[in-house]
Every structure is written in C-alpha cells, then in structure tokens.
Amino acid sequence: xxTIVLGPPGTGKTTTLLDKVDSxxxxxxPDKIGYFAFTQKAANHARDEAIKKLNLxxxxxxxxxxxxxxxxxxxxxxxDQVMQSRHYKDLGSKLGFPVTYAxxxxxxxxxxxxxxxxxxxxxxxxxxxxxxEQQFDLAEHTQDLERDQLRIIANELKRYKKEYNLIxxxxxxxxxxxxxxxxxxxxxxIDEAQDLSLMQWDxxxxxxxxxxxxxxxxxxxxxxxxxxxxDVDSFINLKGTHWPLEQSHRIPAKVHKLAxxxxxxxxxxxPKNWKPKTNEGTLQRHFDIDSIDMRSGDWLxxxxxxxMLNDIEESLYRQGLYYNNRYKRSNEQDLHEAATAWESALKxxxxxxxxxxxxxxxxxxxxxxxxxxxxxAKGSFYNIDQLVNDYGLQIKTVWFEAFDNAGQTRVxxxxxxxxxxxxxxxxxxxxxxxxxxxKGGEATNVVLMTDLTHNTMRSYERNPDDENRLFxxxxxxxxxNLHIVEPKKYEKGYIL
Numbered sequence: 387x388x389t390i391v392l393g394p395p396g397t398g399k400t401t402t403l404l405d406k407v408d409s410x411x412x413x414x415x416p417d418k419i420g421y422f423a424f425t426q427k428a429a430n431h432a433r434d435e436a437i438k439k440l441n442l443x444x445x446x447x448x449x450x451x452x453x454x455x456x457x458x459x460x461x462x463x464x465x466d467q468v469m470q471s472r473h474y475k476d477l478g479s480k481l482g483f484p485v486t487y488a489x490x491x492x493x494x495x496x497x498x499x500x501x502x503x504x505x506x507x508x509x510x511x512x513x514x515x516x517x518x519e520q521q522f523d524l525a526e527h528t529q530d531l532e533r534d535q536l537r538i539i540a541n542e543l544k545r546y547k548k549e550y551n552l553i554x555x556x557x558x559x560x561x562x563x564x565x566x567x568x569x570x571x572x573x574x575x576i577d578e579a580q581d582l583s584l585m586q587w588d589x590x591x592x593x594x595x596x597x598x599x600x601x602x603x604x605x606x607x608x609x610x611x612x613x614x615x616x617d618v619d620s621f622i623n624l625k626g627t628h629w630p631l632e633q634s635h636r637i638p639a640k641v642h643k644l645a646x647x648x649x650x651x652x653x654x655x656x657p658k659n660w661k662p663k664t665n666e667g668t669l670q671r672h673f674d675i676d677s678i679d680m681r682s683g684d685w686l687x688x689x690x691x692x693x694m695l696n697d698i699e700e701s702l703y704r705q706g707l708y709y710n711n712r713y714k715r716s717n718e719q720d721l722h723e724a725a726t727a728w729e730s731a732l733k734x735x736x737x738x739x740x741x742x743x744x745x746x747x748x749x750x751x752x753x754x755x756x757x758x759x760x761x762x763a764k765g766s767f768y769n770i771d772q773l774v775n776d777y778g779l780q781i782k783t784v785w786f787e788a789f790d791n792a793g794q795t796r797v798x799x800x801x802x803x804x805x806x807x808x809x810x811x812x813x814x815x816x817x818x819x820x821x822x823x824x825k826g827g828e829a830t831n832v833v834l835m836t837d838l839t840h841n842t843m844r845s846y847e848r849n850p851d852d853e854n855r856l857f858x859x860x861x862x863x864x865x866x867n868l869h870i871v872e873p874k875k876y877e878k879g880y881i882l
Contacts, residue, residue, distance in 0.1 A: 388594070388626035391603035394660040395645070395862035396636025396828075399603045400428075403575050404436055406601060410573050416446040420571040420593060422453050424578035428826065429455070432577065449569065453582075453589055454555055457562035460569075469547065469554040474500065477546050481539060503529045504539045512556045513583040513615030526613070528841050556585060563589045573599040579624075580604035583615040602626070606656050607649050610822055610856045612849075622656055632660045636828055638667025641861060641868050644882065648858045652851050668867045675701050678833060678869050681806060685816040686829035688860045690842050690880075694835060695818045702816060706802020708809075709816035712823055721792055721800055722810040724748055725785040732782065736767035742777075748789035753781040821860040832864035836880045837873045846880070853880060 393399030407419060421436075423429040433450035436442060449456070458468075478485030485502050500506050511521035518540045522533055547553060553561070562568070563585075574594045576582075579602045582590060594600035602624060609618035637645065642662030649655070672678055675687075675698055689695050692713050702709045710716060727741040737745070739762055746756055755778030762768070762777065773779040781788050786797050803810060817829070834857070838846060846853040857880050861868060873879020 387598065388600045388602065388624075390624055390626045390628050391601055392628060392630040392656060392658055393603055393605050394607065394631065394634060394658055395605070395859075396634035397631035397660060398635060399605075399631065400432055400435065400577065402631060403577060403601060403603055404432065404439055406573075407436060407575070408440055411440060414572045416442060417448055418572040419447075420449045420456075420569065420574040420597075421447070422449075422451065422456065422574070422576050422590070422593070424452070424581045425826075426452055426455070428578060449571070453586055454558060456593075457558045457589070460567040461558065461561055461565070463553075463558070467552060468558070469552050473546075473550070473552060474502075474505065477543065478502065480546070481542055502539075503527045503531060504536050505543070507531075507536060508540050508543060509554075509556065510615050513585050514617070515584050528844075559585050559589050563592050568593050568596055571597045573597060574601070576600070576602045578604055580606050580609040580618050580621045581611045581616045582620065584617045584620065585615075587617060587620045600626075605658075607652065607658070607855060608825065608859050610825060610852070610859055612852055613845075619654070622654060628656075630658055630660070634660055634662055636865050637662045637862055638665050638864075638866060639663070640667045640669040641864055644669060644868070645858055645862050648854055648861060648882065651854045654851065665866075667864070669870070670867070671870045671872060673872050675833065675835070675871050676705075678871075680705075680707055680816060680831070680833075683815065683831050684829050685831045685833065686824060686827060686863055687816060687818050687833040687835070688821045688824055688863065689818075689835040690821065690837065690856075691839055692820055693839070694837055695820075698818055698835070702818075703799055706799060706806050706808075707816060708803050708806075708814045709818055710814040711818040712820075716814075718796070718800060718803075719810065720744065721748065721789075721796060722803075725789070725800065728785045728788065731770040731773075732784075734769065736769050737773075738767055739764045742768060742773070748792040749779075749781065750791040753788070753790065754779050821856050824863055825859055828863050828865055830865050831867045831869070832860075833869045833871060834860045834882075835871050836882060837871075838878055838880055840878075843878055857882065 391399060391402060393402070403421070407421065410419060421429070421432055423432055429451050433444065433447050436447060436450065437444065474485045483502065485500060485505070507521050507527060508518050511518045514521065518536055519533065522531070522536055547557070571593070574597050576590050576594070579590070581604070604621055606618050606622050609616060609621070612618060634642070639662045680702070687698055689698065695711055695713065699709070699711055724741075724744045724747070727737055728745055731737050742759065742762065746754060746759060758776070758778040768777070770779070770782060774782065786801055789797060808815070819827070836857075842853070861882070870882050873881075
C-alpha cells in the first residue's frame with residue numbers, strides 16, 4: 387500500500403513517520419526498514435530521533451540515509467571515484483575557463499552548484515532526463531551563452547569522466563536505478579519527496595516497488611528547488627492514499643492567515659486544510675530593517691539572495707548585535723575569546739600557550755617582539771608579567787587599546803556587543819540566511835525581506851508559482867512573530 391503523507395509547515399512529518407517506524411518495529415527487523423531523506427541533515431536528524439525515541443543504536447538503522455548515500459554504498463564506490471571540486475577545477479583549466487567553485491552539496495540533497503552556467507545546464511538536463519540543448523532552450527540561465535560551446539563542454543565532461551574513471555552524483559543515481567541492487571524492505575519511508583528530481587523519483591520507485599508498504603511524505607507547497615532539478619509535479623501526481631496532517635505546532639494564527647493567502651495563488655497544488663496554533667502571534671510590517679528591535683530573542687533573517695544579506699549585515703554590525711551570516715565565516719568569536727583571556731590575564735590569571743598565540747595575533751609588532759614566543763613550551767601556562775619580562779610583551783592596558791592589530795571597526799563592534807549584553811560564548815542569536823537555505827529551520831522571530839533582484843524578478847514573472855512557494859516557506863519559519871520588510875521599490879519586490 388502506498389500512503390502519501392501531506393505535511394504543511396510545523397505539522398510534524400518526521401514525528402509522524404517515526405511513529406509509523408515504531409509501529410513496524412514490533413514485527414519488523416530494523417534493517418528491513420528503509421528511511422530516506424532528501425538531505426543528509428534530515429536523514430541524520432530522523433536517525434538520531436529514532437535512536438532516542440525507540441532505544442536503538444546507529445548500527446540498528448543502516449538504511450536511515452539519503453538516496454545518494456544508498457547508491458554510493460550499494461555500488462561499492464570509494465570517495466576518490468566520485469567527481470570532486472578539484473576535478474571540476476581541472477576540467478575547467480583544460481577547457482580554458484576557470485571553475486572556481488563546483489561541488490555537490492550532500493546537505494542539500496546532492497544539489498550541484500558551480501560558477502559555470504554551462505556545467506549547471508548539463509547537470510540540470512541530466513536530472514530532468516532531457517538533453518543539454520533542450521535545457522538550454524528553456525532559457526532558465528541568466529548569462530549569455532552559446533549553444534555550440536555547451537555541446538563542446540558536455541562532450542568534454544563525458545570524456546573527462548571516462549578518462550579518469552570517475553562518476554558524478556547523477557551517474558551514481560542512474561547506475562543504481564539500472565542495477566538490481568536495491569535491498570528488499572518490509573516498509574519504505576521517503577521524506578521531503580517534493581524535492582526529488584525525476585532521476586531521484588526513478589530511483590525511489592525501484593526501492594518501493596520491492597515492498598508492500600511505502601510512505602511518501604512531503605508538501606508540494608514547500609517545493610522550492612525546481613531551479614535545481616526538483617520535480618514537484620511527480621509528487622502532485624503520485625497515486626496513493628492521502629494522509630493529510632492538519633495541525634501545525636509552529637505557526638500562529640496571524641501568520642497562518644498570511645501563509646494561506648500566499649499559497650492560494652499557486653495554480654498547480656494539492657489542496658490542504660490545516661490549522662494554526664491557538665495563539666495569535668504577531669505580524670508587523672516595516673519599511674526599513676533598522677526599525678526592528680532585535681536586541682533580544684532568537685531571530686532568523688531571510689532574504690531572496692545572498693547578496694541582499696550584505697545590507698542586513700551592515701545594519702546589525704552598526705547596532706552591535708551578535709549575528710551569523712550563513713555564507714561568511716566570522717572571526718568575532720576568536721576576537722572575543724582573545725579579549726576575555728587578556729582581561730583574565732590582567733587580573734592575574736595564567737594563560738595557556740594557545741591563549742597566548744590567540745592574543746598575539748591582535749597585538750602589533752611594535753608592542754610585542756613575538757620571536758620570543760617560539761621559546762615557549764606549548765603545554766605550559768604564563769602570567770602577564772612573564773610575558774613582559776621574558777617573552778617580549780611591551781604593553782599592559784585594556785584589551786581595546788592593546789589590540790591595535792585587530793582593526794578599529796572590529797574592536798568597536800565587539801565593544802558594542804558587550805555593552806548590549808550579547809552572550810558571546812554561545813552561538814549567535816541572529817541567523818542570516820537565504821530562504822532556500824532556511825527550509826526546515828524555525829525561530830521565534832523571523833524577518834522576511836521582500837526585495838527582488840533583476841534576475842529573481844524575471845524568475846517571478848516567468849514562473850510565479852516558484853516565488854509564491856518560496857515566500858510561503860519564508861513566512862512559515864516563525865513560531866511567534868513575523869516581521870515583513872517592504873521592498874524598497876514596489877515594482878521590484880514580492881508583495882505580501
């Protein structure tokens with residue numbers, strides 16, 4: 387029997403599936419249960435919850451994994467047999483154009499990303515079971531490209547993989563699907579199925595066709611990876627018994643009302659009625675992010691593209707608020723730890739060699755003859771007087787005066803954060819992310835930016851369903867309070 391579990395935001399798809407796993411375990415061996423998720427993160431989460439909930443071990447659940455992981459394992463592959471970033475870089479150099487970044491992001495279901503639009507077209511074509519030329523003709527690319535060049539690159543990629551005996555993640559799925567290597571399960575669970583590509587759907591079918599019971603869970607309204615090859619129509623058209631989850635444990639009433647107004651714009655979807663939490667929550671509109679008070683609580687700040695996060699980052703930096711930009715590595719934590727260690731040293735506390743090293747990065751050579759540090763024993767501790775007398779330190783003042791190599795802007799930012807009472811020993815309260823990357827996440831407070839770039843505006847005009855689904859996902863990340871920042875220009879924004 388095939389059951390399609392329809393899970394709107396916060397209705398507990400994973401919990402529901404794990405409850406079914408629990409019921410099957412009464413008469414089924416754990417290794418006869420297949421549980422496959424779109425991303426490695428989701429697969430690991432389901433496995434960890436099952437271990438905790440069902441009192442099992444990781445070894446008891448060998449088939450809680452992604453489809454890519456199952457294919458990799460059953461095909462008997464080794465990591466060095468699969469195309470990696472270095473291979474794409476090498477291919478680019480042979481073709482005469484740079485590929486500065488290319489990778490399969492297993493945490494995003496094997497999504498291929500590259501600064502080469504040609505390579506992306508080739509990968510998308512494979513995922514959609516069409517030719518590169520057909521994908522080219524869909525005109526989804528944003529760069530001026532040549533059809534003949536695409537053909538050359540597609541042929542060279544094929545030749546390169548053959549020459550070095552390599553496969554990519556798409557090849558892996560295809561090879562598995564053509565084989566007869568799928569285990570025979572008593573029951574199969576497929577989570578986040580709305581994000582599967584046509585190729586992954588074919589693989590999933592080879593798995594569940596060998597079993598009596600299959601549960602395919604997802605939400606077509608949250609299908610936001612069509613640009614990466616996801617085929618939501620396969621989910622919408624899937625035959626089976628519908629099992630709708632109707633009670634959200636996340637979304638408050640006011641946000642639910644807005645969410646339904648967004649999703650009802652979708653032309654092709656499975657109608658679903660679901661209920662919000664009993665509390666009202668808040669829905670506020672702003673013309674500028676600076677008007678939102680983010681001095682306390684947990685926050686998720688969402689934008690359509692990575693580039694749009696820069697303005698948000700500047701605002702938070704200016705205010706001295708502790709944040710993390712998902713796409714940038716922050717060194718503020720290192721500076722804070724060094725400042726804390728320095729303050730302790732001024733009070734007479736000894737420093738470890740590692741702390742001394744950390745502090746020394748932020749004090750210039752004019753205040754510290756650092757060659758003497760090489761004479762320190764790495765397992766020993768040192769007080770500040772020893773550093774002055776024996777190891778070349780020439781300054782003993784407050785950290786923000788001593789750390790003259792840290793940069794004035796960073797020093798001022800850290801001072802502001804401390805003044806604001808930010809808990810810098812914990813992870814940042816404020817997370818900056820694109821809407822795509824935040825799927826599956828949640829926060830008490832969510833800020834949703836509605837500006838669109840020129841390219842995303844074109845995408846909206848070409849396929850409004852995709853953008854409607856995306857902003858639906860963004861709005862439904864909140865547990866309590868949703869703050870909408872209106873677009874700077876009405877004609878270049880998503881109107882909520």
